[in-house]
Amino acid sequence: MNQEASRCLLCKKPKCSEACPVHTDVPEAMRLYREGNLTDAAKLLFENNPLSAITSQVCDWQLFCKGHCVLNARKMPVRWYEVEQEISMAYLLDAHVEIDVPDNGKKVAVIGAGPCGIAASIWLRKKGISVTLFDSFDRVGGVLRYGIPEFRLDKKYVDAYERILQEIGVVFVGKSTLGKEITIESLRKEFDAILVAAGAWVAKEMRIPGEDLPGVIHALEFLKEPSSYELGKRVIVIGGGNVAMDACRTAIRRGCDTTVVYRKTFENMPANHLEVEEAQAEGVKFRVFEVPVEVRKDGDRTFAILRDCENVEENGKVATRVIDGTDHELDFDTMIVAVSEKADKSILDGYDHEDNPDIFKAGDYFYGPRTVVEAVQSAKLAVADMISYLQV
Numbered sequence: 137m138n139q140e141a142s143r144c145l146l147c148k149k150p151k152c153s154e155a156c157p158v159h160t161d162v163p164e165a166m167r168l169y170r171e172g173n174l175t176d177a178a179k180l181l182f183e184n185n186p187l188s189a190i191t192s193q194v195c196d197w198q199l200f201c202k203g204h205c206v207l208n209a210r211k212m213p214v215r216w217y218e219v220e221q222e223i224s225m226a227y228l229l230d231a232h233v234e235i236d237v238p239d240n241g242k243k244v245a246v247i248g249a250g251p252c253g254i255a256a257s258i259w260l261r262k263k264g265i266s267v268t269l270f271d272s273f274d275r276v277g278g279v280l281r282y283g284i285p286e287f288r289l290d291k292k293y294v295d296a297y298e299r300i301l302q303e304i305g306v307v308f309v310g311k312s313t314l315g316k317e318i319t320i321e322s323l324r325k326e327f328d329a330i331l332v333a334a335g336a337w338v339a340k341e342m343r344i345p346g347e348d349l350p351g352v353i354h355a356l357e358f359l360k361e362p363s364s365y366e367l368g369k370r371v372i373v374i375g376g377g378n379v380a381m382d383a384c385r386t387a388i389r390r391g392c393d394t395t396v397v398y399r400k401t402f403e404n405m406p407a408n409h410l411e412v413e414e415a416q417a418e419g420v421k422f423r424v425f426e427v428p429v430e431v432r433k434d435g436d437r438t439f440a441i442l443r444d445c446e447n448v449e450e451n452g453k454v455a456t457r458v459i460d461g462t463d464h465e466l467d468f469d470t471m472i473v474a475v476s477e478k479a480d481k482s483i484l485d486g487y488d489h490e491d492n493p494d495i496f497k498a499g500d501y502f503y504g505p506r507t508v509v510e511a512v513q514s515a516k517l518a519v520a521d522m523i524s525y526l527q528v
């Protein structure tokens with residue numbers, strides 16, 4: 137048994153559950169685990185969060201569970217996620233979802249087969265609703281398959297969802313993009329409701345001269361199929377979020393001399409801090425308080441003009457300011473841009489939920505880039521709304 141389970145105080149008002157976006161019932165799962173009842177513990181977790189086997193691996197535990205454990209007061213918080221991994225990862229690979237209600241004739245189209253679309257499809261099927269799941273990619277998984285690298289998430293866990301969805305009768309239609317092969321109007325002819333869970337796949341630009349030069353690529357494109365890129369020797373990654381960390385850690389695994397350039401401090405980095413530490417341990421260099429203001433090519437040489445930044449207090453808040461007159465150059469073979477992503481709102485142009493009650497939005501598509509566990513919680517809320525709309 138994992139020693140972490142025996143240290144859990146089984147709090148009556150568990151702060152870890154409170155802080156978790158899907159409010160995992162940690163004490164009850166811990167209790168079942170301690171009794172050796174791993175299957176019931178796994179079922180409890182799966183029913184509340186079908187992505188438990190994934191979120192237990194990729195969540196920012198400091199933010200969502202471990203960081204809120206009462207034993208932080210004694211500097212020895214329980215690592216609940218280790219127990220959750222043990223319970224859920226093995227279970228998922230062999231899990232079979234029961235649909236114990238007959239089909240009720242209602243049909244839903246889910247757009248986007250990322251964690252949000254996967255969780256929503258499972259919950260909708262469990263209500264006896266027929267589900268067709270569309271995605272631009274030809275496989276299920278969204279960011280789990282086409283973003284997060286294999287060294288952080290073994291794809292056998294993503295494959296398991298493909299199998300489960302097939303077993304419960306979800307029809308997956310790959311290579312189908314809303315706005316291209318399919319439209320809202322074509323879907324409306326066949327489906328009673330539509331859930332758009334298309335994620336946030338539009339890379340934000342740096343808006344600096346030269347960013348379209350060869351050698352400058354976007355992290356989301358790179359991470360889809362890293363092996364298809366010739367990176368050269370020197371790689372610089374622009375940004376300080378999860379995407380930047382996955383990009384730099386992938387580049388260093390390719391043997392590149394890899395440097396992350398971030399305009400604020402380490403403390404300001406939105407990335408999971410554990411990942412930043414791991415990137416550093418793997419040899420990635422970090423240059424903080426620097427920002428690219430231009431990319432230039434001069435013969436064989438490609439380089440970024442970087443400018444220094446500093447934190448200043450403005451109206452009682454800390455703001456980051458670029459310092460004029462501090463320009464300096466940094467040569468690179470590949471610059472990977474990971475400054476942020478956003479949803480492609482144009483795919484729902486003119487179709488808001490207020491005037492179109494059959495259209496629902498969830499996950500990163502709705503909120504902008506967040507996390508896997510928040511995408512699952514968002515799916516839960518959207519499915520509840522859909523069920524009440526469909527009156528099933």
Ligand SMILES: Cc1cc2nc3c(=O)[nH]c(=O)nc-3n(C[C@H](O)[C@H](O)[C@H](O)COP(=O)(O)OP(=O)(O)OC[C@H]3O[C@@H](n4cnc5c(N)ncnc54)[C@H](O)[C@@H]3O)c2cc1C
Nearest residue numbers: 248250251252272278279313314334335499500506507508
């Ligand atoms: C590189 C990277 C690393 C990350 N690391 C972490 C992490 O460690 N921990 C964590 O919790 N979160 C992480 N995140 C964030 C997390 O992955 C997302 O918040 C989560 O995947 C959102 O789920 P989703 O289902 O809403 O969207 P997605 O996972 O983005 O899935 C959306 C799906 O919709 C499809 N789609 C898009 N447009 C269309 C269209 N027009 N028609 C049809 N299909 C379409 C896409 O192909 C995709 O498969 C990371 C994100 C990235 C990009």
